[in-house]
Amino acid sequence: MKMSDCVKINKLQTTNRLVMPPMATKSALNGEVNHKLIKFYTDRCGGGHIGLVITEHSYVDKQGMATANQLAIDDEGCIEGLSRLTESIKKSGSLVFAQLSHAGRRAVQEITGMIPVSSSADEGWDKPVKALDRDEIHYLVQAYANAAVRAKKAGYDGVELHSAHGYLLNQFYSPLVNHRHDEYGCDCIENRVRFHVEIIKAIREKLGEDYPVGVRLGGCDYMEGGSTIADSVEAAKLLEKAGADFIDISGGLCGFSVYGRTHALFSDMSTAVKKAVSVPVILTGGIRSGAEALNLVENGAADLIGVGRALIANPKWADEEL
Secondary structure (H helix, E strand, O other): OOOOOOOEEOOEEOOOOEEEOOOOOOOOHHHOOOHHHHHHHHHHHOOOOOOEEEEEEEEOOHHHOOOOOOEEOOOHHHHHHHHHHHHHHHOOOOEEEEEEEOOHHHOOHHHHOOOOEEOOOOOOOOOOOEEOOHHHHHHHHHHHHHHHHHHHHOOOOEEEEEEOOOOHHHHHHOOOOOOOOOOOOOOOHHHHOHHHHHHHHHHHHHHOOOOOEEEEEEEEOOOOOOOOHHHHHHHHHHHHHHOOOEEEEEEOOOOOOOOOOOOOOOHHHHHHHHHHOOOOEEEEOOOOOHHHHHHHHHOOOOOEEEOOHHHHHOOOHHHHHO
16 A cells, blocks of 8 residues: 555546645635736645645635635636636646535635525524524525536536535534534434435536545544544444445634644544545544655545645745655
8 A cells, every 4th residue: 555546536536645735815806817826836736746725715605705816616607717727727737626615604705795504593693693484494405506507618627515614514514513404404414414415416417427526524623522433433324325435534613723632633533434425534633744645644644635734835845855
């Protein structure tokens, strides 16, 4: 087993096991691709040692913008710029997937001009938050699906749904935030991932079975009363059954770190999930060397390894470590 091994995702194949995970650069002025953004990616994957690049979270609807200068994929006007981005990345030989995102309650009203939405409108938050009703959920299901269509038109090889770090889909998954008691409510895992399942189905209806669709799952909140590793296993099995082609493991409402841990932050969760599903599992978080990445693969923690902070600090990390 080697980091240079290929991994099959749906009918595509990576050139190796290394993933450049989605990392927000906040450099897309007005949501648009520019030279600075393209350079960020080509500086890091230009050596040809990254098997899969997942570009930074892109909002599928303006109401779901997380920050100013976040990358957009919410209308047809985005396709030209995104095409330039995917073309530049593919020159390195990497597969390139888009991460589709809606910030939910983490959106900023001063930026969007709209009240943030979430699974529930709980009291005690420092800003107004509106609970999505069924019609609004169904609208957003189509917003994600339409964004996936744009991604394919722009040359993306696949898409990933962002359900981690406390963003909208994660807000439906986590019992710390989801206090509903309808079919999207907190009473069982099936309900907590129903929104995700409906999006996968809608994408399949538009793009067929061969276009890769995965989920970045913030499967465990690592917080009292939150989602658990056992939850992540059951959720991953449901997502695979719904048609997810890979599961990308990360943190839930805890974000992309776990208190007291510095290395392989979510390997306990990814190991449990990998034992339960047959699709590839990606692990990212606190991985600093090629040797550490290989050790995680050899020990069954994941099929693909994402390296984020090290690539930010050293754009040539992949060339030097693999």
